[in-house]
Amino acid sequence: MDNRPIGVYDSGFGGLSVWRELYRALPEESLIYLGDGKNCPYGSLSEERIRELAEKAVGELIERGCKMVVVACNTATAAAINHLREKFSFLPIVGLEPAVKPACQLSRSGRVAVLATERSLQSEKLRMAVERYATDVEVIKAVGRGFVEAVERCEEQSEATEKMVSEVVEPLIEQGADVIVLGCTHYPFLKGVLRRVVGSRDVRIIDSGEAVEKRVESLLDRYSLRADEENEAKYEFLTYADEEYRERLRRKAFDK
Numbered sequence: 017m018d019n020r021p022i023g024v025y026d027s028g029f030g031g032l033s034v035w036r037e038l039y040r041a042l043p044e045e046s047l048i049y050l051g052d053g054k055n056c057p058y059g060s061l062s063e064e065r066i067r068e069l070a071e072k073a074v075g076e077l078i079e080r081g082c083k084m085v086v087v088a089c090n091t092a093t094a095a096a097i098n099h100l101r102e103k104f105s106f107l108p109i110v111g112l113e114p115a116v117k118p119a120c121q122l123s124r125s126g127r128v129a130v131l132a133t134e135r136s137l138q139s140e141k142l143r144m145a146v147e148r149y150a151t152d153v154e155v156i157k158a159v160g161r162g163f164v165e166a167v168e169r170c171e172e173q174s175e176a177t178e179k180m181v182s183e184v185v186e187p188l189i190e191q192g193a194d195v196i197v198l199g200c201t202h203y204p205f206l207k208g209v210l211r212r213v214v215g216s217r218d219v220r221i222i223d224s225g226e227a228v229e230k231r232v233e234s235l236l237d238r239y240s241l242r243a244d245e246e247n248e249a250k251y252e253f254l255t256y257a258d259e260e261y262r263e264r265l266r267r268k269a270f271d272k
């Protein structure tokens with residue numbers, strides 16, 4: 017039994033979509049969430065800069081006693097996961113990958129769309145996933161321009177956000193995509209708007225939250241890291257932004 021916390025890291029609020037899955041499925045596990053906030057969005061930063069930021073953040077979570085770290089950010093995973101696993105090879109580090117495999121299995125039209133940040137869409141990880149799983153499926157890639165910023169401003173429900181989402185998503189549906197993969201951990205917070213845009217059309221929206229949670233469980237078992245069933249979990253929220261941002265992180269985490 018190991019009651020040390022699991023660290024969860026993202027550029028900002030997005031990783032809370034993964035945090036919520038862990039919170040729901042693993043109530044005995046303590047969690048420390050680090051949402052950078054100061055350098056968000058990461059999507060347009062250089063790979064080198066993201067690696068630097070990710071190393072600092074993961075290093076901090078380890079210093080605070082985490083037994084495992086989840087890089088709950090597709091962009092940071094794409095840019096830094098190999099580097100992080102080399103640097104901190106003594107503990108398990110889980111990364112995020114867009115759900116290309118299940119999307120291809122679900123699609124009936126033979127066209128799926130991956131929505132992500134520019135950097136994630138250009139990544140080797142996505143290229144490999146497409147090569148491996150989308151053998152007879154066409155993958156349309158689209159940047160969710162402005163999506164991360166809208167979630168950071170907590171404007172998921174505004175009219176302007178719906179218009180912005182619609183402008184990106186409509187063309188994907190028009191091109192025949194019947195599965196939309198959310199390849200950025202901020203985007204699940206826009207699911208309500210996405211569903212409104214999709215309306216009654218037969219289009220599925222999927223993300224990686226649950227798959228990551230399952231991966232965390234399998235690693236907890238593999239390395240005998242599970243917390244005691246009786247453990248009273250603690251939840252901590254950290255940021256490089258200010259106290260107000262930290263408070264918003266906490267509120268968003270527990271928001272229904």
Ligand code: DGL
Pocket residue numbers: 026027028030031056057058059060088089090091092133136164199200201202
């Ligand atoms: N949550 C990050 C991701 O999954 C957002 C990237 C950003 O900060 O631009 O890609």
